[in-house]
Each structure stands twice: as structure tokens, then as C-alpha cells.
Amino acid sequence: MKRKIYLEMHTLAEARNKWRRAVQDRRTAVEELPVISALGRVLARPVTARLSVPHYHGAAMDGYAVKASDTFGASAVRPKHLTIGQQAFAVDTGDPLPQGTDAVIMIEHVDPVDAHTLEIRSAAFPWQHVRKVGEDIVAGELLLPQQHRLRPADLGAxxxxxxxxxxxxAKPRVWIQPTGSELVPAQDAAKAAPGQIVEFNGTVIAAMVTQEGGLALLQAGIADDPSTLRASMQQAAASEADLIIFNAGSSAGSEDYTASLVQDLGTLLVHGVTMMPGKPVLLGILEGKPFVGLPGYPVSAIVAFEQFVRPLLYWMQGLAEPGWTTVEAEMGRKMPSKLGLEEFLRVVVGRVQDRLVAMPLQRGAGVITSLVRADGLVQIPQESEGINEGEAVRVRLLRAEEDLEHTLVMIGSHDNTVDVMASELKRVDSRLHLSSSNVGSLGGLLALKRGQAHCAGAHLLDTATGDYNRSYVERHLQGIPVRLVQLVRRRQGLVVAPGNPKKIQSVHDLFRPDVRFVNRQTGSGTRILLDYELAKIGRSPEGLQGYDWEEYTHMAVAVNVLSGSADCGMAIYAAAKALGLDFVPVCEERYDLVVPEACWNDAKIQALLRVIVSERFRRLVEAMGGYDPSHSGTIVGIWNGAAWREADDPRGD
Amino acid sequence: MKRKIYLEMHTLAEARNKWRRAVQDRRTAVEELPVISALGRVLARPVTARLSVPHYHGAAMDGYAVKASDTFGASAVRPKHLTIGQQAFAVDTGDPLPQGTDAVIMIEHVDPVDAHTLEIRSAAFPWQHVRKVGEDIVAGELLLPQQHRLRPADLGAxxxxxxxxxxxxAKPRVWIQPTGSELVPAQDAAKAAPGQIVEFNGTVIAAMVTQEGGLALLQAGIADDPSTLRASMQQAAASEADLIIFNAGSSAGSEDYTASLVQDLGTLLVHGVTMMPGKPVLLGILEGKPFVGLPGYPVSAIVAFEQFVRPLLYWMQGLAEPGWTTVEAEMGRKMPSKLGLEEFLRVVVGRVQDRLVAMPLQRGAGVITSLVRADGLVQIPQESEGINEGEAVRVRLLRAEEDLEHTLVMIGSHDNTVDVMASELKRVDSRLHLSSSNVGSLGGLLALKRGQAHCAGAHLLDTATGDYNRSYVERHLQGIPVRLVQLVRRRQGLVVAPGNPKKIQSVHDLFRPDVRFVNRQTGSGTRILLDYELAKIGRSPEGLQGYDWEEYTHMAVAVNVLSGSADCGMAIYAAAKALGLDFVPVCEERYDLVVPEACWNDAKIQALLRVIVSERFRRLVEAMGGYDPSHSGTIVGIWNGAAWREADDPRGD
Known part of the structure; x- marks a missing residue:
């Protein structure tokens, strides 16, 4: 088997420079368009006015046209009379000035004396309230320079x-060729059988091309064998396209075929860039046309598109590549990064207590949802070994900057009701965006301690008292006042395959040699619960197969059971129900929102509190199964940073 | 004649509130779209994942799939051997993991021993470089909330x-009805005869609707008599449109017809808002559909659109109205404003010596080019009497914020070569934008004194020495080092009608009773030149008809001659040539760029200097006539704030 090892990797800066030198001066064809269809298009030549605007001296107000010199001397104590039809002529805004007049007196400033006479109490000055010829544009003047992108008002002018x-x-025409033998076309996404991959990169690339002002020519997927690739490249080169994009196939060596074909049919400029994601990008000239080979992983493809395709779409219309909106934020977690690799990190960003905090999301290049959830990207330079917690970073935003003010940052335990809260918040106010990061209950409390979240979800059992969260707050949030708000009570248990084939009845069965377990991560409430249940039956984790296999969400645990990778895992009922799995109840627990006092009056927290006490929320949560939302929104504890307030609502527990 | 006086004007805030209450909860129809066509559309319902992604445990790297426990104990000093095909299986990124394996070792980290054996020097941990089932999305999880606008990556997810x-x-469908009897359709703009008005508001409104995500249904213009208006309103109300816009006709009373028809056919909510421009806006409900009557003046129509139509286009899709990008700038000139009127002032904005400076443009609501030239809008609250020079104002940007860094602010005398500079700068670098403000030569020097411009154009004659600009710099720029750079030498003279019907030969003739002159404003170099020429023949302005009639540009002077309003005016040859007028030369003068030392190394100034020494610039300027650009770019004086440097280039003069 041939194994690709990049021999001549370029740094991102080198690759961008080489690409710029090779293609920056390319332009699309120049076309003549009616102005009424030219919104957003870029002028290829300067435009001068053909006509002056306006063509005549016109009234700029409703009123009476007069000769200014006739009005001289008029004042409040010594008004003047003007004869209508001889010295004063009624005009509306836009009417031409009658011969001999050079000023307009506003209707509000004249007093009719009789049918033929007006009285005025102040003089008009020459050209008062008159739009003079050419006041707006004079024929022959430069109206718009070349390389200007037309906006609505420009069309009017x-x-x-x-x-x-x-x-x-012309809009740059972009040939987009997905490759790969096992692809299901995007329009058949719903029919994808297990093991088949939906071809969605082409749709994403086409959408990006459209968004940046190009014309996407999205082709049907092809097999990624060398002869099909060669024929398809030749077809693309012979087409009317200005730029060709091939999206790497997933079969072994497909990238190498592409590289050698580009070398064969044109010039290979760059193959491999020291960036992550996006490393396997390929740049070249194919029979005279710019060619970009985008990596197969979706996030890699998007990052590489932004670095190499986006600028070209602007250059081809004579424009500079526009910058990105960026903000400075504080890194919420230490993120090591490989020296020698330019890394693009996806982050969620929110303003918590007047500081913008960026929390990193999953790094995998295949995780397209990380881009859906991300609020921004942080670029870690290749000469850096990473970013420290609390370090200032520049975040390139994937949302409007103003949206950050409406982002509610929730860090901590995962629960399926978080989805309901996110969707309900958006329904109440489309600007509200719930950004959640699953780091376990304890991780959430620590994030609150560092001031990185508006609230945390927690279900930390005190094994000594049977109470939830209080003792953990006492231990970890000294000096930080918070309120505990009950979100739900929920059933925890063992998720098993449909029909419970291994007949798992309790945590005792987890030690059977034929049972493979999947666990949650250290610090999660569910992990603590499991350990508590084991202790109750006097067992240590010794001999529990899969105890070290850690997943970060209830759903991930359930999926491993569904796929057969594990026989059983501990999770909430809703996760089992969502995937059609069976469930062996172990206990009911309380899941709270922990809200710092400093965020309590934040409009977003108040909106969240309104959501969780609503009838609609309770109905939606009950429908998921395994939840008791009857006390949702009840304050179950007020912690002043050193002690609990006496009068805590007793209904909470 | 019926005269409209607003009886029940609303403030802008009142009108916006009333409108919001009446229409904020309206939604367009919900439609089902293929994801591949849904870019930019807004979800009407939350979307959950149908399939988990991925469906199988797959390799996340090219390399070998292994069982992690087989590798335990491997180290650099104690490497381990694995048998290919039994303990290690070659996999490419994306391949499913072979049965029994749970980790991938990267190809770079294995050493082949022979055809059947690999050596490894470190252990793999379980699930290393593996994409696990559901790692990205788990079926049943919330993928996107409702009221979310779809971005490219969302489509992929x-x-x-x-x-x-x-x-x-559905995209909001907007019926756009231009009214007015004398309109020429936009597509026939080039054929507009004098006195005819091109219907361009409809095109501008349609472009704005498109830009904000609506579907513009632009109708042909109609006469603005009451019966035609009524029929057309009924047609609009019966159509599939979600929102109806009528653009006021220019005939007397057209607005009142519209108001009473809305009252008749539906509900009139607002007629007249205390804002400028945009006062005559009309809001109502027409047979159940939101109706907006936009004013006839283009700037008024645009401002009113932004206040009332734009928010509705978002509300109808369940979104909040997005904010505007704003920056804080320093007002370059005192701007009084009427108490009780919310004023929208157009300004040019540039960064000069680290301060953002906003200079106001023309106020006329008819001046569509002011919106083309403007970089931003300043809103002066109705309780304010205006803005002082130097006062901080919030500017809502009409360009991208980054563009401000590329805006070269030139304030001072007007010359037609400024157009050439603007267009050439943009050609060289599309980001460069020359923002010029015509306030006369002296005004330009004063702007430099206040640090408000990167350069000024000046041609101020020292009547004592015959030299240009130097003595004015000495007088007005004490303590402010500048360089004088010759832009051109140019011919000044008397612009007269074609064939010179009044036989004007010199400034002597300006005193003839049959000659009506048009002058330039006080402080302009041309005005000083005229006074100098008059002094040379021993005359004062006494008896010169039109001496007090002031225009701000050469082209404005020429246009007044073209239209017959004046017989003659003083201007540069290029202005006469541009409009096909005759020209009586009076003298040749030097026109300089005055550049503060503090701006000299600014990249924009350096780009400008490169433009004006280019062969191309000289050719373009020579083609305009009346210019001698042979010394363009020569430094003719270096002023250190107190004295001139000795070694000034002698070629300059």
C-alpha cells in the first residue's frame, strides 16, 4: 500500500504568498449589465455622469417661488405683501422655478391676506430652498470609480x-467536483444507509462560493480512480469555469492521484500546508485555470477554502479580500498546540461579567457540528506551543459581533433538556443563543469560579448526605455567591440494548465477564453516582470492564450501546428513549442550574428562568420521558459565598 | 390649491413603537425547502439529527489499527513488534476499524521491520485516533434551534x-409601487429628456429589499391621481405580497391622496415623522397587509426604509432587526440642527493621525450622490440643537469598518483631477478610497491645522509675490510642518456659452450691464484670483452682477453657464471642456497638494504620490485639457512649521 508522506510542506504564509503571486491578477470577463440588475457587482471601469441632476432650478420645499429682491426689508414689525401670480407663485417640491424667480418661501411662513395677496414677515435670500441645476451631479463628473462594488444607493445615482x-x-464561475466512490448525493441524505457517507461538502463549498459573490457550478460526485479523475479534470479545464475545485475522495491515495494529475496537466504549486485542519490542501494551475484541491474532512475543507478560494473570488473581481470581524477574548481553558502547525481552534464566545470568554470546542476535522456550534475561530500561530488559560486571544467571529451580547454561556453537565432550553430561548427572542459546553458538573462549578459562564448545570451527589450540589458549592465556590435553581428531577439508570439481551438488572451485573460497560468522564455527576452505587454494594471498580472508557455525554454513552460497542452504560432515561434502547432505572436525581449572583439579573438568565417555569417547557420536557419538571425554576439554595441563606425554598427537594 | 400641513406628527421613537406593536408578530408562510437550496433562510422549527454521525468507529488518521492492549509496554528502549494482518491493519482516514481493534497508530510512528512485521516505540491508548460513532452528532439531538439563519456549515451538518x-x-414578498406622472422608466435612464425624472427610487428600494433578504416585486410606475392610486392599492392588497410599499408621486397632494386612501381601505397609523430626511413617511395597514408610503426624495425614501421597512423584513422571518456597525468619530465641523427634528446627517469618515474624523456632506434630501459619497450617517437626536466641532459622535457606517483605514481624506479646493486621482487610487488598490470635501483652498489649510485631513488641495495666489500657497501656509500653519507637492499647473479663465454670444474677452466685460456672472465662494483660490485680476485693472467688485452668487465647484459654475442662469463664470478649462462650453483664458496657476509631515509616510499618501507621478495619470490629466502635469509630484516646498527648508526643488515652479 502506498503511503503518502508530505515531503515539501509549505507554511500557511508561504502557501498564501505563492498562491497570491500566481493568481492575484486574474480577472473574470467584463460584461455590460443593466443598472437595475447590477446590485453587488463590481465596476470594471470608472463611471461618469451622462446627465446633470437636476436639469432645472427646482423648488426644494412646498411654498411660493419669489424673486428674493422683492422680499428684502420684510420683518415681523414691517411685513411685506406679495401679489400672487405676479410676485409669488405656488410651487410644490420638485416643481421648476417660474421665470424670474430665484427663491422659495415655505408654505408655513406665509400668511394669506386675500385670494390675491400674501403677507411675509421675513426676507428670502437668493436661492433659498432651491435645488439648482447640477446641485447633485454635474454631467461629466466622476460618479463612481472602477473596482467599486455597487450598493443600492449607487444604483439610484x-x-x-x-x-x-x-x-x-462577471461573477467568478467555480467548478466544484466532489469525488469519492461511496458518496450518497446530498438530496438523498435522508436515505443514507449505515456506512454510506452523505456528500455534503459540495453543498457547503457551493454555499460559501455563493456567499462570497461567485457562481457555483456544483457537479455530481464521481469515483476517485485515476482515469475518472483525469477525464473530469480535463472536462473542468475545458469548461467556462474561472476556477476549479476538487474535493478529495476518501479512498486511499486519492489525494496523490490528484496531485500527480495536476502536475501532469498543469502546474502543482503547493501540496500540503502546515495548518490544522486543512493540511492536505493542494494548489495548482490546471490547463491555465487556478485549481484548488480541498481536503475531504469538512472542517479542513472549510478552513482551506477560506484561506485560498475566498481571496481569489475577490481578486478575480479586482477587489481586495475583505478582512474578518475579530474580537479580543480571554481563553477559558489551556490549549496546547503542536509547534510547526498553524492551528484553527473552534471556540464558543460569550460575554460573562464584562469579559469576553472563549471556550474551545472539539478539535476533530471531521466534526462539522463544531462549526455549527462555534461562535468563532482562534488561530494559533505555528511558532506557538499553545495558549494558556486566561491568555488574551483574537477570535475571528462566525456570528455577528452584536450576537455575542445575546449569547448565554452554560458550562457543566450535559442534559437533554439543554436542547429544549436552547430552542425555547431562540423562540422567545431570536437573538438569544445558548452556547453549552459539556465538561461535567464539577467542571461547570470550576468554570463559574473562574467567571467563565453565566450558569452551570450540575447534579453532584453528596454521598454522605444524599443531597445534591450543596456540599460541592461549599467546597469549590468559597467567596462566590450563587443561587441553585432546580431544573428538573430525572431518572438515571443503565442503558441496555432493546430487549435487554444480557438481562442486566442492577449494578451487580456490571462485573459479569460477558458485560462490557461504557463510563462517563471523571468529574461528571453520573460518574459520581455510579461510584456511589458501587460503594453501596461494597464494590470497587476493580474488574468492571470498560470503567476506563470515558464518554462526555449521555447520548454518547447510549450510542455506544446502540452500536454494540458496549453492552451497557449509565445515563438518563431520555437518552435511552431517544435511541429506542431499553433502560434499567437505578435512581432519581436532582439536576440544578447554578447561577452566580453576579449574573442573576442578566437579561439572558432572566429569560432562561422565564423559559423553565413556562408550561410549554414542562410539556416538552415531560414528553422526552424520565423527567419530572414539576419544580422547574424553584430556587433550592442561596449561597452568599460563605453560608447558605436560612429561608431557602423548601419545595425544591 | 390644497396645502398639506402635518397635524399629528409622530416622533421617530413613537412611530417606531407604534409600528412595532402593529406588525412585529407577523410571519411569512412556512415552506419546506431542500437543504441544498436553503442558504440564508430562517428555520421555522427546531431541527434534530435523523442519523448519528459517524455511523461506525472509523480511523481518524492514516496508519495502522491495533488493539491498544497489544501495544502496552512499548517504549523507545523496549520497542514492540506487531504482526501485520493479525495485530495491525493498514487503514486510511475514514476507514472503519477492523473487528477487535480500538486504536490507530499514525503511519509516521511505525517502522516496518519486514513485510509482515511493524515495530512501535510507544504504546497506543484505547480510542487513540479513532472517530467514534456519534462523536459529531447523535441521532435525536438538537442540531439547530428554530429562528436560526442557515450558514454554509449548517447545511453540511x-x-x-x-x-x-x-x-x-418564506422570503417576505414586497410590492413596490412607484408613482408619479412624469417618470421615465429606469431602463430608459439614458434617454431621459431635459425636465423628465428618471424613476430610480423603485430600483433602490428593490435593491434594499433584496439585500435584506426579501423578494422585491417592483411594479411599473403609475400616475398619481386618486383613482389610479386606489385601483393599484387594491391590486397590491389582493396580491401575494406580504408588505406593500408605495413611493410618493411628485404631483401636488399625492401624499394626501395616499393617506386618505389608506384610511379608507384600512388603517392609517402614522403620517409624518419628526425626522429629516424622511418626514413625510406614512405607515398603515391596507386590507390587512402592512403598508408603507415612502417619501419621494431619494435620501428620505432610503432613511425611512431603514427605519420602518428593514425591521419588518426581519420580524417577518422571526428574527430581530440586526444592528448597524457604528464607530465613534470626532465631528470636523460645527453642525447646527433643528430642535424637534431627528436629523440623519451624511458624513465622510477617515482616520487622520489616529483620530477618526467625520466631515458632513450636503444635507439635501434629493442629493442621492451624497449617499454614494458618504461613509456614514450621524443621527442628531431631536432634543439636540446640533453638534459642535470636535464633539464625539457615533457614526453608523455605510462601508465596512476596515475600509475606513483605507480612506484618504482630502479637504480643500476642488479640481477635476481629483476624480482621476480617486479612480486611479482604486485601480491600484481597490481598498483605497479618496474621500474629498470641497471647502475651498483656505478651508483645506484650516482643516489641516485641525488635523482633519491627510492632504489639502490649494491654489492660493499671493497677490504680492505671484507665488502660490507659501505665504498662506506661513500665515495659517505655524507649528504644523507640511510639504507642498505640485499636482498640476492649470489654465483658469472665463467660461462662456458655446460661440461666446456675449463676446466676453476679459474681466473688463464682467461689468457690462448685459453680463450676469456666477462667482466662487469666499476663501476659494479662484475667488482670490478673480479679486486679483479685478485689482490689476483697478476695479472693485462694485457693480459686478452676480458677484455674490457663490458656487462651490468649477463644475457648478460651468453648469450655471450651460443652463443660461449665468453668462459667465471663472473656472478651469477642464470644466468648460467637459460641458462643451467656450473658454476665455485669463492665466495659468499652480495647484498643489499640501501634505502634513505627520501624514507623509502614511501608505495612502505614498500611494497617491505614486499615482500622480505615473505616466498614466499624466496622460489622463492631459486628455482633460487645460492642464500641464509635467511636474506632477514635485516637492515645491518643505515647511518645518516655522520656516521653509533651503534646498527646495527648483523645478517646481
Whole structure:
């Protein structure tokens, strides 16, 4: 089997420079378009006014046109009379000035004396309230320079100046070729059988092309064998496309075929860039046309697109590549990064107590949802070994900057009701965005301690008292006042395959040699619960197969049972129900929201509190199964940083 | 004649509140769209994953799949051997893990011993480099909440999760009805005869609707008499449109017809808002549909659109109205404003010596080019009497914020070569934007004194020495080092009608009773030149008809001659040539760029200097006529704030 090892990797900066030198001066064809269809297009030539605007001296107000010199001397104590039809002529805004007049007096400033006479109490100055010829545009003047992107008002100015067509650069036509033998077309996504991969990269790339002003020519997927690839590359090169994109196939060596074909049919400029994700990007010229081979992993493809395709779409229309909106934020967690690799880290960002905090998301290049959840990207330079907790980083935003003010950051334990809260918040106010990060209950309390979240979800059992969360708050949040708000009570238990084939009845069975368990991570409430249940029956984890296999969410545990990787795992009932699995109840527990006092009056927290006491929320949560939301929203503890307040609501527990 | 006086004007805040209460909860229809066509659309319902992604445990790297426990104990000093095909299986990224394996070792970290054996020097941990089932998305999880606008990566996540169609809000359909009897259709703009008005507002409104995500249904113009208006309103109300816009006709009373028709056919909510521009806006409900009457003046129509139509286009899709990008800038000039009117002031904005400076443009609501030239809008609250020079203002940007860094602010005298510079700068670098403000030569020097411009254009004649600009710099720029750079030498003279019907030969003729002159404003170099020429022949301005009639540009002077409003004016040859007028030369003068030392190394100034020494610039300027650009770019004086440097280049003069 041939094994690809990159021999001539370029750094991101080198690759960008090489690419810029090779293709920056390319332009699309120039086309003549009616102005009425030219919104967003870029002028290929400067445009001068054909007509002056306006063509005549016109009234700029409703009122009376007069000769200014006739009005001189008028004042409040010595008003003047003007004869209508001889010295004063009624005009509306836009009417031409009658011969001999050079000023307009507003209707509000005249007093009719009789049918033929007006009285005025102040003089008009020459050209008062008159729009003079050419006041707006004079024929022959430069109206718009070349390389200007047309906005709505520009279209108006062009038409007003008698310009009805303009020369603009054609939209760059982008050939997009997905490759790979096992692809299911995007439109059949719902029919994808297990093991088949939905071809969605092509749709994402086409959407990015559209968004940046290009014309996407998305092709049907092809097999990624060398002869099919060669024929398809030749077809693309012979087409009307200005730029060719191939999206790597997933079969072994497909990238190498592409590289050698580009070398064969044109020039290979770059193969492999020291960036992550996006390393296997390929840049070249194919029979005279710019060619980009995008990696197969979706996040890699998107990052590489932004680095190499996006600028070209602008250059081809004579524009500079626009910058990104960035903000400075504080890194919420230490993130080591490999020296020699330019890393693009996906983060969620929110403003917590006046500081912007960025929390890293999953790094996998295949995790397309990480881009859906991310609020921004942090670029870690290749000469850096990573970012320390609390270090200032520049975040390139994937949302509007103003959205950050409406992002509610929740860090801590995972629960399926978080989805319901996120969706309900958005329904109440479309600007509200719940950004959640699953680090376990304890991780959530520590995030609150560092001031990195508006609230945390926690279900930490005190094995000594049977109470939830209080003793953990006492231990970890000294000096940090918080309120505990009950979100739900929920059933925890053992998730097993449908029909419970291994007949698992209790935690005793976890030690059977034929039972493979899947666990939750250290610090999660569910892990603590398991340990508590084991202790209750006097067992240590010794001999429990899969105790070290850690997953971060209830759903991930359930999926491993569904796929047969594990026979059983501990999770909430809702996770089992969602995937059609069976469930062996172990206990009921309380899941609280921990809200720092400093965030209590935050509008987003208040909106969240309104959501969780609503009838609609309770109905939706009950429908998921295994939840008791009857006390949702009850304050079950007020911690002043050193002690609990006496009068805590007793209904909470 | 009926005269409209607003009786029940609303403040902007009142009108916006009333409108919001009346229409905020309206939604367009919900439609089911293929994901591949749903970019930019807004979800009407939350979407959960149908499939987990991925479906199988797959390799996350190219390398060998192994059972982690087989590798335990391997180290650099004690390497381990694995048998290929039994303990180690070659996998490429994305391949499923062979039965019994649970980790992947990267190809870079294995050493082949022979065809059947690999050596490893470190142990693999379980699930190393493995993409586990559901790692990305688990079936049943919330993928996207409702009221979310779909971005490219979202489409990928939807398809990957087996979702091929989504329920989205339909784009709001907007009926746009231009009214007015004398309108020329936009597509015939080039054929507009004098006195005819090109219908361009409809195109601008349609472009704005498109830009904000609506579907513009632009109608042909109609006469603005009451019966035509009524029929057309009924047609609009019966159509599939979600929102109806009528653009006011220009005939007397058209607005009042509209108001009473809305009252008749539905509900009139607001007629007249205390804002400028945009006062005559009209809001109502027409047979159940939101109706907006936009004013006839283009700037008024745009401002009113932004206040009332734009939010509705978002509300109808369940979104909040997005905010505007704003920056804080320093007002470059005192701007009084009427108490009780919310004013929207157009400004140019640039960063000069680390301060953002906003200079106001023309106020006229008819001046569509002011919106083309403007970089931003300043809103002056109705309880304010205006803004002082130097006062901090919030500017809502009409360009990307980063563009401000590339805006070269030139304030001072007007010359037609400024157009050439602007267009050439943009050609060289599309980000460069020359923002020029015509306040006369002296005004330009004063702007430099206040640090408000990167350079000023000046042609101030020292009547004592015959030299240009130097004595004015000495007088006005004490303590402010600048360089004088010759832009061009140019011919000044008397612009007269074609064929010179009044036989004007010199400034002597300006005193003839049959000659009406048009002058330039006080402080302009041309005004000083005229006074100098008059002094040379021993005359004062006494008896010169039109001496007090002031225009701000050469082209404005020429246009007044073209239209017959004046017989003659003083201007540069290029202005006469541009409009096909005749020209009586009076003298040649030097026109300099005055550049503060503090701006000299600014990249924009350096780009400008490269432009004006280019062959291309000289050719373009020579083609305009009346210019001698042979010394363009020569430094003709270096002023250190107190004295001129000795070695000034002698070629300059």
C-alpha cells in the first residue's frame, strides 16, 4: 500500500504568498449589465455622469417661488405683501422655478391676506430652498470609480445621472467536483444507509462560493480512480469555469492521484500546508485555470477554502479580500498546540461579567457540528506551543459581533433538556443563543469560579448526605455567591440494548465477564453516582470492564450501546428513549442550574428562568420521558459565598 | 390649491413603537425547502439529527489499527513488534476499524521491520485516533434551534445528519409601487429628456429589499391621481405580497391622496415623522397587509426604509432587526440642527493621525450622490440643537469598518483631477478610497491645522509675490510642518456659452450691464484670483452682477453657464471642456497638494504620490485639457512649521 508522506510542506504564509503571486491578477470577463440588475457587482471601469441632476432650478420645499429682491426689508414689525401670480407663485417640491424667480418661501411662513395677496414677515435670500441645476451631479463628473462594488444607493445615482448600463466583472464561475466512490448525493441524505457517507461538502463549498459573490457550478460526485479523475479534470479545464475545485475522495491515495494529475496537466504549486485542519490542501494551475484541491474532512475543507478560494473570488473581481470581524477574548481553558502547525481552534464566545470568554470546542476535522456550534475561530500561530488559560486571544467571529451580547454561556453537565432550553430561548427572542459546553458538573462549578459562564448545570451527589450540589458549592465556590435553581428531577439508570439481551438488572451485573460497560468522564455527576452505587454494594471498580472508557455525554454513552460497542452504560432515561434502547432505572436525581449572583439579573438568565417555569417547557420536557419538571425554576439554595441563606425554598427537594 | 400641513406628527421613537406593536408578530408562510437550496433562510422549527454521525468507529488518521492492549509496554528502549494482518491493519482516514481493534497508530510512528512485521516505540491508548460513532452528532439531538439563519456549515451538518429538507420562513414578498406622472422608466435612464425624472427610487428600494433578504416585486410606475392610486392599492392588497410599499408621486397632494386612501381601505397609523430626511413617511395597514408610503426624495425614501421597512423584513422571518456597525468619530465641523427634528446627517469618515474624523456632506434630501459619497450617517437626536466641532459622535457606517483605514481624506479646493486621482487610487488598490470635501483652498489649510485631513488641495495666489500657497501656509500653519507637492499647473479663465454670444474677452466685460456672472465662494483660490485680476485693472467688485452668487465647484459654475442662469463664470478649462462650453483664458496657476509631515509616510499618501507621478495619470490629466502635469509630484516646498527648508526643488515652479 502506498503511503503518502508530505515531503515539501509549505507554511500557511508561504502557501498564501505563492498562491497570491500566481493568481492575484486574474480577472473574470467584463460584461455590460443593466443598472437595475447590477446590485453587488463590481465596476470594471470608472463611471461618469451622462446627465446633470437636476436639469432645472427646482423648488426644494412646498411654498411660493419669489424673486428674493422683492422680499428684502420684510420683518415681523414691517411685513411685506406679495401679489400672487405676479410676485409669488405656488410651487410644490420638485416643481421648476417660474421665470424670474430665484427663491422659495415655505408654505408655513406665509400668511394669506386675500385670494390675491400674501403677507411675509421675513426676507428670502437668493436661492433659498432651491435645488439648482447640477446641485447633485454635474454631467461629466466622476460618479463612481472602477473596482467599486455597487450598493443600492449607487444604483439610484447611476440611473439619476442617465447611466442605464454598466461594465462589471462577471461573477467568478467555480467548478466544484466532489469525488469519492461511496458518496450518497446530498438530496438523498435522508436515505443514507449505515456506512454510506452523505456528500455534503459540495453543498457547503457551493454555499460559501455563493456567499462570497461567485457562481457555483456544483457537479455530481464521481469515483476517485485515476482515469475518472483525469477525464473530469480535463472536462473542468475545458469548461467556462474561472476556477476549479476538487474535493478529495476518501479512498486511499486519492489525494496523490490528484496531485500527480495536476502536475501532469498543469502546474502543482503547493501540496500540503502546515495548518490544522486543512493540511492536505493542494494548489495548482490546471490547463491555465487556478485549481484548488480541498481536503475531504469538512472542517479542513472549510478552513482551506477560506484561506485560498475566498481571496481569489475577490481578486478575480479586482477587489481586495475583505478582512474578518475579530474580537479580543480571554481563553477559558489551556490549549496546547503542536509547534510547526498553524492551528484553527473552534471556540464558543460569550460575554460573562464584562469579559469576553472563549471556550474551545472539539478539535476533530471531521466534526462539522463544531462549526455549527462555534461562535468563532482562534488561530494559533505555528511558532506557538499553545495558549494558556486566561491568555488574551483574537477570535475571528462566525456570528455577528452584536450576537455575542445575546449569547448565554452554560458550562457543566450535559442534559437533554439543554436542547429544549436552547430552542425555547431562540423562540422567545431570536437573538438569544445558548452556547453549552459539556465538561461535567464539577467542571461547570470550576468554570463559574473562574467567571467563565453565566450558569452551570450540575447534579453532584453528596454521598454522605444524599443531597445534591450543596456540599460541592461549599467546597469549590468559597467567596462566590450563587443561587441553585432546580431544573428538573430525572431518572438515571443503565442503558441496555432493546430487549435487554444480557438481562442486566442492577449494578451487580456490571462485573459479569460477558458485560462490557461504557463510563462517563471523571468529574461528571453520573460518574459520581455510579461510584456511589458501587460503594453501596461494597464494590470497587476493580474488574468492571470498560470503567476506563470515558464518554462526555449521555447520548454518547447510549450510542455506544446502540452500536454494540458496549453492552451497557449509565445515563438518563431520555437518552435511552431517544435511541429506542431499553433502560434499567437505578435512581432519581436532582439536576440544578447554578447561577452566580453576579449574573442573576442578566437579561439572558432572566429569560432562561422565564423559559423553565413556562408550561410549554414542562410539556416538552415531560414528553422526552424520565423527567419530572414539576419544580422547574424553584430556587433550592442561596449561597452568599460563605453560608447558605436560612429561608431557602423548601419545595425544591 | 390644497396645502398639506402635518397635524399629528409622530416622533421617530413613537412611530417606531407604534409600528412595532402593529406588525412585529407577523410571519411569512412556512415552506419546506431542500437543504441544498436553503442558504440564508430562517428555520421555522427546531431541527434534530435523523442519523448519528459517524455511523461506525472509523480511523481518524492514516496508519495502522491495533488493539491498544497489544501495544502496552512499548517504549523507545523496549520497542514492540506487531504482526501485520493479525495485530495491525493498514487503514486510511475514514476507514472503519477492523473487528477487535480500538486504536490507530499514525503511519509516521511505525517502522516496518519486514513485510509482515511493524515495530512501535510507544504504546497506543484505547480510542487513540479513532472517530467514534456519534462523536459529531447523535441521532435525536438538537442540531439547530428554530429562528436560526442557515450558514454554509449548517447545511453540511444538516445533510450529514440525514436531514434533506427543512421548514423555513418564506422570503417576505414586497410590492413596490412607484408613482408619479412624469417618470421615465429606469431602463430608459439614458434617454431621459431635459425636465423628465428618471424613476430610480423603485430600483433602490428593490435593491434594499433584496439585500435584506426579501423578494422585491417592483411594479411599473403609475400616475398619481386618486383613482389610479386606489385601483393599484387594491391590486397590491389582493396580491401575494406580504408588505406593500408605495413611493410618493411628485404631483401636488399625492401624499394626501395616499393617506386618505389608506384610511379608507384600512388603517392609517402614522403620517409624518419628526425626522429629516424622511418626514413625510406614512405607515398603515391596507386590507390587512402592512403598508408603507415612502417619501419621494431619494435620501428620505432610503432613511425611512431603514427605519420602518428593514425591521419588518426581519420580524417577518422571526428574527430581530440586526444592528448597524457604528464607530465613534470626532465631528470636523460645527453642525447646527433643528430642535424637534431627528436629523440623519451624511458624513465622510477617515482616520487622520489616529483620530477618526467625520466631515458632513450636503444635507439635501434629493442629493442621492451624497449617499454614494458618504461613509456614514450621524443621527442628531431631536432634543439636540446640533453638534459642535470636535464633539464625539457615533457614526453608523455605510462601508465596512476596515475600509475606513483605507480612506484618504482630502479637504480643500476642488479640481477635476481629483476624480482621476480617486479612480486611479482604486485601480491600484481597490481598498483605497479618496474621500474629498470641497471647502475651498483656505478651508483645506484650516482643516489641516485641525488635523482633519491627510492632504489639502490649494491654489492660493499671493497677490504680492505671484507665488502660490507659501505665504498662506506661513500665515495659517505655524507649528504644523507640511510639504507642498505640485499636482498640476492649470489654465483658469472665463467660461462662456458655446460661440461666446456675449463676446466676453476679459474681466473688463464682467461689468457690462448685459453680463450676469456666477462667482466662487469666499476663501476659494479662484475667488482670490478673480479679486486679483479685478485689482490689476483697478476695479472693485462694485457693480459686478452676480458677484455674490457663490458656487462651490468649477463644475457648478460651468453648469450655471450651460443652463443660461449665468453668462459667465471663472473656472478651469477642464470644466468648460467637459460641458462643451467656450473658454476665455485669463492665466495659468499652480495647484498643489499640501501634505502634513505627520501624514507623509502614511501608505495612502505614498500611494497617491505614486499615482500622480505615473505616466498614466499624466496622460489622463492631459486628455482633460487645460492642464500641464509635467511636474506632477514635485516637492515645491518643505515647511518645518516655522520656516521653509533651503534646498527646495527648483523645478517646481
Amino acid at each position: 447611476l440611473l439619476a445621472a442617465g447611466v442605464s448600463t454598466v461594465s462589471v466583472y | 444538516l445533510l450529514a445528519a440525514g436531514v434533506s429538507t427543512v421548514s423555513v420562513y
